[in-house]
Every structure is written in C-alpha cells, then in structure tokens.
Amino acid sequence: xxxxxxxxxxxxxxxxxxxxxxxxxxxxxxxxxxxxxxxxxxxxxxxxxxxxxxxxxxxxxxxxxxxxxxxxxxxxxxxxxxxxxxxxxxxxxxxxxxxxxxxxxxxxxxxxxxxxxxxxxxxxxxxxxxxxxxxxxxxxxxxxxxxxxxxxxxxxxxxxxxxxxxxxxxxxxxxxxxxxxxxxxxxxxxxxxxxxxxxxxxxxxxxxxxxxxxxxxxxxxxxxxxxxxxxxxxxxxxxxxxxxxxxxxxxxxx
Amino acid sequence: xxxxxxxxxxxxxxxxxxxxxxxxxxxxxxxxxxxxxxxxxxxxxxxxxxxxxxxxxxxxxxxxxxxxxxxxxxxxxxxxxxxxxxxxxxxxxxxxxxxxxxxxxxxxxxxxxxxxxxxxxxxxxxxxxxxxxxxxxxxxxxxxxxxxxxxxxxxxxxxxxxxxxxxxxxxxxxxxxxxxxxxxxxxxxxxxxxxxxxxxxxxxxxxxxxxxxxxxxxxxxxxxxxxxxxxxxxxxxxxxxxxxxxxxxxxxxxxxxxxxxxxxxxxxxxxxxxxxxxxxxxxxxxxxxxxxxxxxxxxxxxxxxxxxxxxxxxxxxxxxxxxxxxxxxxxxxxxxxxxxxxxxxxxxxxxxxxxxxxxxxxxxxxxxxxxxxxxxxxxxxxxxxxxxxxxxxxxxxxxxxxxxxxxxxxxxxxxxxxxxxxxxxxxxxxxxxxxxxxxxxxxxxxxxxxxxxxxxxxxxxxxxxxxxxxxxxxxxxxxxxxxxxxxxxxxxxxxxxxxxxxxxxxxxxxxxxxxxxxxxxxxxxxxxxxxxxxxxxxxxxxxxxxxxxxxxxxxxxxxxxxxxxxxxxxxxxxxxxxxxxxxxxxxxxxxxxxx
Ligand SMILES: Cc1cc2nc3c(=O)[nH]c(=O)nc-3n(C[C@H](O)[C@H](O)[C@H](O)COP(=O)(O)O)c2cc1C
Ligand code: SF4
Ligand code: SF4
Ligand code: FES
Numbered sequence: 145x146x147x148x149x150x151x152x153x154x155x156x157x158x159x160x161x162x163x164x165x166x167x168x169x170x171x172x173x174x175x176x177x178x179x180x181x182x183x184x185x186x187x188x189x190x191x192x193x194x195x196x197x198x199x200x201x202x203x204x205x206x207x208x209x210x211x212x213x214x215x216x217x218x219x220x221x222x223x224x225x226x227x228x229x230x231x232x233x234x235x236x237x238x239x240x241x242x243x244x245x246x247x248x249x250x251x252x253x254x255x256x257x258x259x260x261x262x263x264x265x266x267x268x269x270x271x272x273x274x275x276x277x278x279x280x281x282x283x284x285x286x287x288x289x290x291x292x293x294x295x296x297x298x299x300x301x302x303x304x305x306x307x308x309x310x311x312x313x314x315x316x317x318x319x320x321x322x323x324x325x326x327x328x329x330x331x332x333x334x335x336x337x338x339x340x341x342x343x344x345x346x347x348x349x350x351x352x353x354x355x356x357x358x359x360x361x362x363x364x365x366x367x368x369x370x371x372x373x374x375x376x377x378x379x380x381x382x383x384x385x386x387x388x389x390x391x392x393x394x395x396x397x398x
Numbered sequence: 399x400x401x402x403x404x405x406x407x408x409x410x411x412x413x414x415x416x417x418x419x420x421x422x423x424x425x426x427x428x429x430x431x432x433x434x435x436x437x438x439x440x441x442x443x444x445x446x447x448x449x450x451x452x453x454x455x456x457x458x459x460x461x462x463x464x465x466x467x468x469x470x471x472x473x474x475x476x477x478x479x480x481x482x483x484x485x486x487x488x489x490x491x492x493x494x495x496x497x498x499x500x501x502x503x504x505x506x507x508x509x510x511x512x513x514x515x516x517x518x519x520x521x522x523x524x525x526x527x528x529x530x531x532x533x534x535x536x537x538x539x540x541x542x543x544x545x546x547x548x549x550x551x552x553x554x555x556x557x558x559x560x561x562x563x564x565x566x567x568x569x570x571x572x573x574x575x576x577x578x579x580x581x582x583x584x585x586x587x588x589x590x591x592x593x594x595x596x597x598x599x600x601x602x603x604x605x606x607x608x609x610x611x612x613x614x615x616x617x618x619x620x621x622x623x624x625x626x627x628x629x630x631x632x633x634x635x636x637x638x639x640x641x642x643x644x645x646x647x648x649x650x651x652x653x654x655x656x657x658x659x660x661x662x663x664x665x666x667x668x669x670x671x672x673x674x675x676x677x678x679x680x681x682x683x684x685x686x687x688x689x690x691x692x693x694x695x696x697x698x699x700x701x702x703x704x705x706x707x708x709x710x711x712x713x714x715x716x717x718x719x720x721x722x723x724x725x726x727x728x729x730x731x732x733x734x735x736x737x738x739x740x741x742x743x744x745x746x747x748x749x750x751x752x753x754x755x756x757x758x759x760x761x762x763x764x765x766x767x768x769x770x771x772x773x774x775x776x777x778x779x780x781x782x783x784x785x786x787x788x789x790x791x792x793x794x795x796x797x798x799x800x801x802x803x804x805x806x807x808x809x810x811x812x813x814x815x816x817x818x819x820x821x822x823x824x825x826x827x828x829x830x831x832x833x834x835x836x837x838x839x840x841x842x843x844x845x846x847x848x849x850x851x852x853x854x855x856x857x858x859x860x861x862x863x864x865x866x867x868x869x870x871x872x873x874x875x876x877x878x879x880x881x882x883x884x885x886x887x888x889x890x891x892x893x894x895x896x897x898x899x900x901x902x903x904x905x906x907x908x909x910x911x912x913x914x915x916x917x918x919x920x921x922x923x924x925x926x927x928x929x930x931x932x933x934x935x936x937x938x939x940x941x942x943x944x945x946x947x948x949x950x951x952x953x954x955x956x957x958x959x960x961x962x963x964x965x966x967x968x969x970x971x972x973x974x975x976x977x978x979x980x981x982x983x984x985x986x987x988x989x990x991x992x993x
Contacts, residue, residue: 193932293894308449313455316886319888325451
C-alpha cells in the first residue's frame, strides 16, 4: 500500500485517512494516547488536555489535531509525560478524589491514566472544595466531588439521548455541572439509567444506585491490565454489566 | 403564574424567536429586571426552544447577567491595576460604608449593589465604575458623596448630572489615521470604481496587519474568506476591547464610527458578505445609541442596505450585538459562539473562522482599528500607508497610554517608535516599568526602553501602562493573575486549575509566606499553561508572572520566607471554624507564628 498516507509516532509509521485526527489514527493503529474528555464514539472535545503530544517541536492536543503527513509525533517522552502528569495532578487537586472510598476505584479512567503517567502524588495544593452529592434520582447518584468537567455526559445527553439533562455552568474555577430541571435536582430530570449519558462518565461522578462493589477490588478493569491495553472504561461497559466490568472478558491484541 | 412577564413576551415579539438572539434578549431582560427571573427563563425556553438548563448556563457564564436580583442601582467598580493606582478600592470602601452595603451583596431594601469588575477601558480617566451598565468616570470623594445622595433619593440615573458620564476622547497625538479623515462612502466608492480585486491588491500592498494583537495579514484573511465557497459570508468587527489598559477602540467607536462601518462594508464587498456584526463589549453600552444612529445615517445615505451606492446586488447591513462581561469573548472563535447566543467557549481550530465561523460560514473577524485603517487605505492607497512604519510593520498604531504619566490618553505613532519616545511624550518620569499589550503582554524594564513598538520587536494590541519607581510591581502581577482567573472560561484544565494555582501562589508571595520552592512551582505551572492551554488566554495568562520572575526577581525575593517549605494554608486561620464552634478565642486556641 504505497499510496497510504502516514505520519510518524514514536518512530513508527501510523497510517491515516482524510479526516482522521492524530488520536483517531493512533488508536486505530493500536497506539494508546492517554485521554479523558475524548471518547472515540463521539466527536472530539479538547478540554482535558491530557492527550497533549509534541508535534514537530510544538505541543498539540492530539484528539482535535487533524493528522498530516509531515508530522513527527512524540507520545511517550519524559517531557510529554511530565506535562500530562501535571495536568492530572491539577484535576486531582481540583476535586475531592478519595479513591479508596470510591465505588469506581479500579475502573476509573482518571486513576488509570494517572498510573499511566506514573503519578505518585497530587503534588499541588488541594483545593478541598465543598461539594455535595445529588441522590434525588431513583436509579442514579451524582457525586460533584469527582466530576472532572470533561463534558461527556453533557454532549451525549444532548446529542445522543436528545435530553440535555446535563450542562456545565459557571465560568473558570467555578464551573460545575448543572441538571435540566426547574428544581435543579437530578431526580426531576428526564434521565433514565439506560440513557447513554448515564454510562459515559470516565470517573465515579455518575453511578448507578444499589450496586456496591459487585466486582471486588483487585479484579476490576484496570487492576489486572493497564489502560493502554484495555482502553476506556466506557467502551468496556454494556447494559448488563456492572459499570465496573472485568478486564478479562475483553480480549486485547497484546 | 402570579408574575406575568409582559416585558419578556413583548421582547420576544419584537426580536423574534431565533435561538441565536438568546444573549441579546438576556441582556435586555437583565437591564429591565436587574436579573433574569425564573419566569423569563421559562418563557425564553418555550419560545426559543432551548432547554432551561442551557439558558441558565449562558446566564452564569456572563459576569453582567444574574439569576439573583441585583440592586436597583447596580454598581461595579472597574478594577484594572490602573484603577487601583488611582485609588478605586478606598473609594469603593467609602461608598459601601456610606450606603451601608457589603461588597457583592444587595442591600436589604434592594436599593443597591456594589462590586468589582474587570477593566472597563476608562483607564485614562479613571477610576471608573459602571452603574446599571453606564460608565461614570473620574471618581473622587466628592463624586462618591454625590452618588450616595442620588442613590438614597432614588433618582434614576437618566436624571443624574451629565458630567458624571462624560468620557473624553483624550487624543494626545495624531498621525496618519486620526488626522486624515475620509468622506463617508468614499472607500466603498473607491472599491466600486476600482473593483474588489484591485482593492484587495491595494490592501495587500499596504502590508496592513491586524491591530487586535495577533497581527495576521488583513488582505490574506479577506482573500481566504472570499475564496471559501459557502452560502453566506460574514464580517465581524471585534469591539470587545477587553485587554486591560486598552481603550483606543472606544475612541474610534465614539468619533470614527462611520469609518469603522465603512471598513466593514469594504470587506463585505470584497468577500461577498450580506451581513455584518459589531460585537460591542457590555462595558461600552453607553456608545450603542450613537452607533445605531450612525448606522441609520449610512442606510439613509445608501451606504448600507440594498444596492449600496446604486450597485445592483451590493447588499450589506450591520447589526450590533452586545457582550455581557466576558474578556474571553474577544478571542475570535469565542466571540462567534457568543454572537450565536452561547457561552463564549473558544472553538477547536482548525477550522478557522475564515472558512467556518458564524453559523459555520466563512467569516472575517477584525479589530476596530483594522477596519478603520482598511477604509483609509482604500481611499489614500497603499503607498500612503506604507510611508509610515517599518518594513514588517507598516502604518501607524494607536496606543492607549495610562498609569503614571502627566498626559494619559490616545497616542498614534508610526510603528517603530521607541518606548522611551512614548514615555517622553506623555510626560512619564522616574518610570520603573511599562506593561505593554495588557495583562498577557510584556513587562518592560528601564534597560529595554530603547525597544520598538512593532510586530518584529514588541507587538501590542495597544495597551501601554506605566509604573513609576514608587509602585510595587507585585500589585500588578497579583491584579493580572486574579483577572485571568476571573476571566478563564473554565473549559480546559491548565487554565482553569493551573490559573487558580498560579493566583494562589502569587497571593502567597504577597502575604510573605512563599519560599523559593514556590517560585519554581510558579515557573512550572506557567510552562504547563503555555504548552497545553486550549486558547490564547490560558497560554498567555502566566506571562506577567514569568516575565517579572525573570526581569524583576527582586519583587519576589524581598518577600520570601527563608525556609525551604511553607504550608500553603495558614495554620492559625484554619482553626477559625473550630474556634467558632467551641466559642474559644484564648491563647491556647491559636497557633502563633514565631517571627
Ligand atoms: C483571550 C483573547 C482576547 C482577545 N481579545 C481581543 C479583543 O478584545 N479585541 C480584538 O480585536 N482582538 C482580540 N483578540 C484577538 C482576536 O482573537 C483576533 O485575533 C482579532 O480580533 C483579529 O483581528 P485583527 O486581525 O484585526 O487583529 C483576543 C484574543 C484572545 C486570545
Ligand atoms: S459527570 Fe462525569 S461525564 Fe459528566 S462532566 Fe463530570 S466527569 Fe465528565
Ligand atoms: S485557555 Fe482554556 S480555560 Fe482558559 S480561556 Fe482558553 S479555553 Fe478557556
Ligand atoms: S482527550 Fe484530548 S483534550 Fe481531553
């Protein structure tokens, strides 16, 4: 296939087709680029910045960057990992992420990407914001503490479920998620547990009620294999599963 | 409903039901009710077919829109560093005291609210404030005293002394642009006579580059937009002028508005646009009426509307859209989102506005000054323009000079003028530093006053703030880092969180708790922001910190604690809650700093 277009990523030729982003082409070729706000099922967003790569000496956001033949992409150097780790640390200190007490622990993408960048501590000063829980919905509970503002639930509820249940409001550090009901409560929205939006959250902010630790710690999605192998938690989720799914059920090529 | 919302209903009748009008409708409702009441949200949601939550997120994004009632008199003190230097905070405190009101909280009787807002662009005539959206300039004790009387007497601001609201042009130096007027219609006439191709060539030959900051070649932008095939093309004039310390667009919009619209019409003729927008920052609401009149006069003269200058098919009109207190809406893609009635979150690029802008159609966005220059070039030609400036930076630049000098105001210079020259002309003495190009710009120390204002040396959108030797530059750094935190749209991690971490560290230096470790931390965070932010705001927000760390290390080192580490929180202060609960305030309930 001599006509195939390619770009370089960590020394490897990555084929791409017109309209691909660097992220699209890399994932298809089996190269993992860390990402949180991106879910390959939906259009790219570009807000978490964790997918930052170095392209010909410039830092770029790979999930929104159109692929091009002249690109030489660094996805794995220490310098790039440093930037990603700092961004993750920022996300950790912005909210309240007490992993040991979180139902999503072990199947949380934030946690898994943090492992991927070898993040060992939050480094920055914790904000310890005062945030609440919304348990007004009969089937779903919402933890503001854990929301990383990736906007996936907002986009999916609007574009796929056609309900616009979630929306990010405010500005700057006061940004937060808000629900589409007059009372402002999740329970008064049209959200149902089998909405797509209910299962796209990469962290433990949107969780089903009445399910607790069905998959034991140690056997969860990212407990046995790293995220670079098993991929996104949302992709490992199906309606019958517990959100926490088991990695062994999903084959990988490596 | 016990509160029939006739105002909103009528507004909907008058303005139509396009979702794109949302922000414009909200601005009017805010002015009428001093907030956006729930019944208005319900009505808008039904008529515009927008979910209520989306309307609430738009309200929460813009600083001038509120879900909770503000006072009948809603007062916002401009809080740029230049306002600070002129004593805005003590005036604010004295006003609050006299009125018996807490900053940010409506008075119990609902009469008044007093708060702070980002730079209002009245830096040469400050300190300034906004009252119900209107500018009051040149504040002093006397003016504050009179305001208290007027507010307590409940006199509507229409009946306040006109002198309160005077804002002068204050033009101190004129060059090519400001001294060579053109007759209304002459630029579009030149285009009709020469043809749009020839005119674009002329613009290209002039070397004109955008005056909003980035300096992209104007002719190239217009050509790219013209060549992008689409149903519609749009022209947008960026009159958001949010860069702290910049006020030259305000003057152009006040005294050269016709020329601004002329430039937009020339652009429309070249790119084939039927519709244009002037995106006017909320702070400049007081200019709107006159601008509408100018537009009407142009329509009456056949310079706007159908078959302009009698040329078949040359149809173009301009609509004014208001901003509502969001600096980020000066960024062109955020501006376009805002024009569409949404939150001002910058878009992913590519595609760029020239191919996919307003309603995803090819759109030219240019600064106010760029359009004025383009109109002049159409009449006087490329050589006239090129005869001033440098090879890479042709023509002249309007500078907004403020801070410590005898004659603040507007100065027009050929590009290539040295900083020293400007300082001399405006009567600045004993200068310590100049902040050029706003909060995200460069802090220039005395050793570099030989440098030039030009794209190839020190580029600028026009802000020129002067600090004399008595000033503490850390006050400036702190003011700017708070500004960026307040104005971050919150979309991306490095700006939303990194910017806040940066602000907290600057505050830590300010109160004398920082160590050299913290300075290194500021450098690191600054680099992360520069490298990974989604837009120019976050990428340039750390500039004042990084610049001063390098060029004015003394302002930091003099305040450092001589220890390798100091906790980010104040141990004693963090015990306050416990003291409150236990009702204790004795020595044992405190942790005192050993000093
Ligand atoms: C955060 C931010 C704020 C901006 N604010 C303004 C502004 O107030 N006015 C302006 O003309 N350009 C502003 N710009 C630049 C615009 O994005 C755009 O480049 C400019 O309007 C293009 O016009 P020009 O080519 O005539 O300069 C801003 C850019 C950023 C990143
Ligand atoms: S709730 Fe989850 S999906 Fe929604 S914005 Fe927050 S982190 Fe993203
Ligand atoms: S850098 Fe990011 S958070 Fe900051 S204003 Fe731009 S998009 Fe918004
Ligand atoms: S994954 Fe690319 S910015 Fe979030």
